[in-house]
Amino acid sequence: MSDQPHNKGTHPLSGIDPLIHAPARLMLLTQLYVVEAADATFLVNRTGLSWGNYSTHINKLEQGGYVEVEKSFRGKKPLTMIRLTDRGRRAFQEYRASIQQALSELPE
């Protein structure tokens, strides 16, 4: 039965967080993980996402509690900064550990 797929919970990839696993959200979270906070222009430029895609994925991350959106003013211009929450930071660390473990367990 060794060629059967792993049961749920035993395969290394089964614990992967689907909210992070999408490439667009993974790119956004990676950028947010390495800085304290960033605005939309920075994130769009660094990830190469379209503005529409960016909004969609940031909304999903916000709904999941992984990022928080802070609105303020820079001079007279409105500024929206995105910040990783503690939960988002922990989730990213766990995701990173899980994916590294899963990849290291793959046969050569």
Add this chain to the structure above:
Amino acid sequence: MTITDLKVAERDAFRATADDGLWDLVVASLVAMFSIAPLLSGSLGDFWSSVIFLPVLGAVYLTIRLVRERVVVPRVGVVEYGPRRKKRLRTFGIVLMAVNLIALALGGVAFLTFDSSAVDPVVFPIVLSLIVLAGFSLAAWQLEISRLFLYGILLALGLLFGEWLFRRGLASHHGFPIVFGVATVVIAVSGLLRFARVTKGNRAGDGPRTAGNGV
């Protein structure tokens, strides 16, 4: 970028927002001062030939801040750096200030007490070269911007080359106008190229910052 390259991602994020070429123009204007001031010292004296540049440097600094706010920030965005970067920048600022104060103190003591005729004149450009190279190397290392190291080498070698030209009667004022003039052009062109690349390579922020959900 892979997910494990977080240090690289952090460095790239810093460079993307901080390394816009405008600081190169500030450095170029400082270097230009060393190129032009010796030529003015004959008519204005050593003190005023330096002081006259202060309003010019102030104007350059204010202009660059304005350009950064109006041109660069809308294109590259706004970032609050992480604790590691903040600590690094703070350390750099403190060390740079300490180096400047020590250099100023040593220069003052040497000016007041030292009999310069007792020392081979070649010692001064060598010491100055080492100080310049150390300062730029420190900046290159702390800011992780390698071209600052190249600027340091350019200026350090330029000082020695200027002295060599001066001793052969090929340049006046220890070669300062020539070597610092050339260095000014090199640094300014490098900064302008970097600035052009940054402004062309980034889209201006006209998207969700003001869109419906404000995200």
